[in-house]
Amino acid sequence: MAAAEEELALGFQRRFLAARPLRSFPWPELEQKLKTSSDSSLLVDILHKTILHPLCVKYPSSVKYRRGFLTELIKKHESTTAEPLDELYDTLADILNKEESTHCYKNYLLPTGESVTLSENVAIISRGTTGLVTWDAALHLAEWAIENSTVFSNRTVLELGSGIGFTGIAISKTCNPKAYIFSDYHHCVLKQLTENICLNGFVLEPETTNHIEMQSQGQKVEVMNYQKPKLTVAELDWGSVTEKQLMDLQPDVIIAADVVYDPEITLALIGMLQKLSTYRADGKPPEVYIAFTVRNPDTYHQFKAELDKIGIGWQIIPAHRNSIFLYDLHSNVTILQLLI
Numbered sequence: 001m002a003a004a005e006e007e008l009a010l011g012f013q014r015r016f017l018a019a020r021p022l023r024s025f026p027w028p029e030l031e032q033k034l035k036t037s038s039d040s041s042l043l044v045d046i047l048h049k050t051i052l053h054p055l056c057v058k059y060p061s062s063v064k065y066r067r068g069f070l071t072e073l074i075k076k077h078e079s080t081t082a083e084p085l086d087e088l089y090d091t092l093a094d095i096l097n098k099e100e101s102t103h104c105y106k107n108y109l110l111p112t113g114e115s116v117t118l119s120e121n122v123a124i125i126s127r128g129t130t131g132l133v134t135w136d137a138a139l140h141l142a143e144w145a146i147e148n149s150t151v152f153s154n155r156t157v158l159e160l161g162s163g164i165g166f167t168g169i170a171i172s173k174t175c176n177p178k179a180y181i182f183s184d185y186h187h188c189v190l191k192q193l194t195e196n197i198c199l200n201g202f203v204l205e206p207e208t209t210n211h212i213e214m215q216s217q218g219q220k221v222e223v224m225n226y227q228k229p230k231l232t233v234a235e236l237d238w239g240s241v242t243e244k245q246l247m248d249l250q251p252d253v254i255i256a257a258d259v260v261y262d263p264e265i266t267l268a269l270i271g272m273l274q275k276l277s278t279y280r281a282d283g284k285p286p287e288v289y290i291a292f293t294v295r296n297p298d299t300y301h302q303f304k305a306e307l308d309k310i311g312i313g314w315q316i317i318p319a320h321r322n323s324i325f326l327y328d329l330h331s332n333v334t335i336l337q338l339l340i
């Protein structure tokens with residue numbers, strides 16, 4: 001297959017595995033190629049790189065999504081003069097027999113060749129939370145982190161409002177942190193987050209301790225668990241965090257994605273960041289990076305005004321270069337560094 005066709009098929013693969021919106025696929029380029037080609041090998045290749053890809057077979061996207069994608073692919077095929085392709089229709093028949101579920105999988109391909117597989121909810125709000133899906137700010141923050149991995153390398157990272165874990169799992173797989181503390185406060189989100197971390201091959205540490213202590217000939221010995229990074233999931237509510245929790249955390253870097261959308265919880269978030277800076281054993285404040293989707297400019301301005309009011313400095317981080325996860329370019333995401 002020609003290099004340009006291979007690249008086109010890979011573009012379909014990357015978008016399909018992460019279940020990006022169908023309108024974001026390079027359909028016009030595909031139509032163009034089909035017009036000039038007399039065989040169906042490109043379509044077969046796309047089918048095997050998407051719905052029949054081993055990752056999607058093991059961890060499938062939603063039935064609705066697969067059905068919509070395949071219907072579109074069949075339309076493109078039918079608009080050509082090529083012979084009917086049984087494999088397309090057999091695959092569609094197979095999907096039409098499947099039942100819809102409230103959960104689906106998404107597989108995000110990392111530049112290292114690895115992937116992040118997440119079990120997500122099909123609805124953007126469910127069980128009273130927005131935390132059961134991955135938001136564009138999480139993809140944006142992970143892209144920035146991958147390009148700036150030295151910020152995370154060998155450091156303890158605390159993520160606030162982790163949701164179901166995309167950013168943290170991507171950073172843990174690519175940026176070599178010493179320890180990564182995921183956190184959230186919603187019970188269902190914490191459960192799904194924990195399952196996703198394990199699904200990606202990590203073993204979680206107990207929440208409060210990163211090592212096991214043993215008695216040996218009267219001496220205390222620390223038996224370290226050598227999995228790197230050490231991953232923990234903490235139940236952390238910004239509005240009611242305790243002194244003990246803050247003392248235990250000791251992060252070098254704090255990150256969060258899409259946590260500024262409600263003025264009430266914004267104040268709790270800022271209050272918690274302020275406290276975190278004062279609980280560092282070495283007196284060195286952590287670096288803080290918050291990724292926003294600016295949906296309502298008033299909320300964004302209010303957040304910055306609150307920071308100004310209590311003397312927390314902030315600066316906008318320059319945009320990174322590469323789009324790895326192909327989120328919607330119109331989603332207007334910005335990363336702020338807070339100087340706490």
Ligand SMILES: C[S@@+](CC[C@H](N)C(=O)[O-])C[C@H]1O[C@@H](n2cnc3c(N)ncnc32)[C@H](O)[C@@H]1O
Nearest residue numbers: 130131134135138161163185186237238257258
């Ligand atoms: C829009 S979701 C973003 C999830 C994830 N960071 C992402 O971008 O995909 C907001 C997250 O913040 C969490 N959250 C909201 N208020 C919180 C609070 N007071 N304490 C801790 N987490 C909170 C929610 O449970 C949810 O997981």
